[in-house]
Amino acid sequence: MKKIYLSIIAVGLLLTSGFTASILWNVSNEGVIINFELPDEGTKGTLSGLKASINFDQKDPSTSKIEASVDVSTLNTGNTKKDDHLKTADFFDAVKYPTIKFTSSSIKATKDGFLAIGNLTMKDSTKTIEVPFTFTEDASGSGILKGNMTVHSGDFGVTKQSKEGKDKIVVTITVPVKK
8 A cells, every 4th residue: 555655646746847837927908019010011000909818937938828819909000091991801800800819839948038839810810920039027026028020911811912022010019017
């Protein structure tokens, strides 16, 4: 009987020793910045309404997971007529597809910070993308994630695909977080 208990304890220790818990970070909506730019046409704008679940351990990023979405109806280029048109079925179809979503499948450290690889869903298409980002934490338990990505709207059916890269969108994100 003693051997059975020792075996159970040994198996339990082996199973739990390889697992570390990532830290749940709460998004501080004040200060969230999501900017986008279409370099080919000079359009710049913002998105808001970020909802995110960020479980992140900078010491062991492989245990981390990020799930985030933004509200398409918050798209703002500073031109109401253009914004309204971009939200129609001709482009984002915000009524039918109200959010843009990202779910990481892996996160790893890089020489410049971190790299989140995951699925981006825009309109009715999902594609795997890479999002390089940095994370800085202060002594008070707050931190900032800053990331950027380049996507092509044609890959997601938002616009027509362009071999010349005219459908390129550059997105920069700043997300303040707290433990």
